[in-house]
Amino acid sequence: MTAELIIDITLWASVAAIGFMVWRRGRVVAVAAAREGGMDFINIVPRIALGVIGSGFIAAVIPAEVITGWLGPDSGWLGVLTATVAGGLTPGGPVVGFSIAAVALKVGGGPPQVIAYVIAWALFAFQRMILWEIPFMPAKFVWFRAAVSLPFPFLAAALAMAIGKP
């Protein structure tokens, strides 16, 4: 709760600070910018609504056990591939993603596979993409970004294997 409060205070303080900088450039500019932000908000609300309400149902269909099962013991490149897919399919926020990774490490998952999982989760978690990235960014950018990110869970796993860490 306090962390949430700190986030909100920081967020609105930044809005106020940058809003003030805009204000100093003139009232008309500030009003126009605020109106533009307000219009963006109105346009985004239906998409966020679909994202929030929808991803709850998608998450309910994908049980967490399925994902932990995929992150089984040391399994080579196939394990890295399944870890990458699992990372993208993991529902919920950071607590869920990192907890699944912690469980996978405890039950004997290979560190490179778990690295791939965490990185794939950071890059492709469907809930974050549906809820935040797609509503705010141009659709073409989101698909582009996801496509060029594809090699990197594998690269990180390869590096982890090469140096034998963590």
Place this chain on the structure above:
Amino acid sequence: MIFIAVLVAVCVVLVWRRDGRAGVLEILTSDFALFGGILPRVLAGCLLGAFITEILPHEKISRALGPQSGLRGLLIGTAFGAILPGGPFTAYPVAAALLTVGADFGATIAMVVSWTLIGYGRAVAWELPILGADFTLWRIILSLPIPVLAGALGRLVYVRIYPKGEPE
């Protein structure tokens, strides 16, 4: 958005067949509560994006982060993503603002990927306590090259697909 709507509809039917109407209503109520909680932050994010678009010097941004900005642009994008405070409600509006004022896909990809992989916020708040310092530190070290590489790959692919710039 249509794809997502269809996917959601399918999942609603699946939940309804498994848990009945009570199951659907339970998810719906908790999602609505979450939605209500998120809305003010979305508004703040939108205002932040609009204000930043206003105060960022467009010319400087397109020089520093535009298609011709080279490795330097990718590094600036990476650094910016790593230090950006807040959550997705600040990162994505700010990234969209950068695109608007002349950053190219490459630098913006570097920024978004850097925010998600080496941004300190999530690592300190969640990853460190749950996965421990050793794992988190190595995970971040292994992630360090990724934003610049992803941005470079993005630029490379972008000029292949749109050799004459983006078609509107």
